[in-house]
Amino acid sequence: MTLAPWRTPLARALHRNRALVYSRYAQLATVDPQGRPHNRTIVFRGFAGETNTLEFITDQRSEKVAHLHHQPWGELCWYFPQTREQFRLAGLLQIIDELHPDPQAQKARLHRWQSLSDSGRQPFTWPHPGQPRTGDLPAAPPDPLTPPVHFCLLWLAPQQVDHLELRGNPQNRYCYRQDDRGIWTVQAVNP
Numbered sequence: 654m655t656l657a658p659w660r661t662p663l664a665r666a667l668h669r670n671r672a673l674v675y676s677r678y679a680q681l682a683t684v685d686p687q688g689r690p691h692n693r694t695i696v697f698r699g700f701a702g703e704t705n706t707l708e709f710i711t712d713q714r715s716e717k718v719a720h721l722h723h724q725p726w727g728e729l730c731w732y733f734p735q736t737r738e739q740f741r742l743a744g745l746l747q748i749i750d751e752l753h754p755d756p757q758a759q760k761a762r763l764h765r766w767q768s769l770s771d772s773g774r775q776p777f778t779w780p781h782p783g784q785p786r787t788g789d790l791p792a793a794p795p796d797p798l799t800p801p802v803h804f805c806l807l808w809l810a811p812q813q814v815d816h817l818e819l820r821g822n823p824q825n826r827y828c829y830r831q832d833d834r835g836i837w838t839v840q841a842v843n844p
């Protein structure tokens with residue numbers, strides 16, 4: 654698997670912004686069955702193995718998962734404050750839930766669960782997200798070895814990446830696109 658060309662500027666941005674914990678937070682947009690956009694903050698967890706696929710975790714009961722079952726296309730918008738650059742990564746999102754048939758994907762799901770802190774695992778013991786709150790949330794930490802049924806990975810395989818650098822005069826903007834054969838091209842465009 655060859656690295657997509659946008660991996661180099663993204664790796665550079667991650668490195669140069671590494672002191673800012675929130676530089677790993679990005680906004681993921683999905684579309685609901687009525688065609689309305691929804692956007693929320695999500696933590697970038699890394700790349701799925703040796704691929705160009707970005708990995709996130711989420712609760713299988715959350716609305717974004719229902720949106721993705723209906724429309725798997727999403728877009729991540731990611732701003733790096735230290736270097737003042739934005740990446741917009743658009744592509745198909747795959748949901749790796751308990752029933753996903755691929756053993757490699759299940760292995761990744763298991764490893765990701767085991768690598769989380771107790772506080773990172775905690776929300777997966779809570780009642781259905783988004784439903785009315787009727788009492789205290791469970792405080793006991795979940796089993797660190799076995800992912801609960803609600804725990805899933807999201808894998809975003811970008812097909813278009815728009816990179817905007819605000820720094821510099823003039824600014825720079827690059828559009829990366831993947832064709833049907835999986836070949837990436839890059840075009841400098843006006844900011």
Ligand SMILES: Cc1cc2nc3c(=O)[nH]c(=O)nc-3n(C[C@H](O)[C@H](O)[C@H](O)COP(=O)(O)O)c2cc1C
Pocket residue numbers: 678691692693694695696697709710711712715716717718782783
């Ligand atoms: C800093 C920050 C990080 C977050 N990280 C995640 C995350 O990694 N995964 C996730 O599903 N939700 C995360 N959330 C919560 C989401 O933004 C959102 O509230 C939740 O996933 C429900 O979204 P939905 O109803 O659109 O599915 C985070 C929120 C904040 C403020």
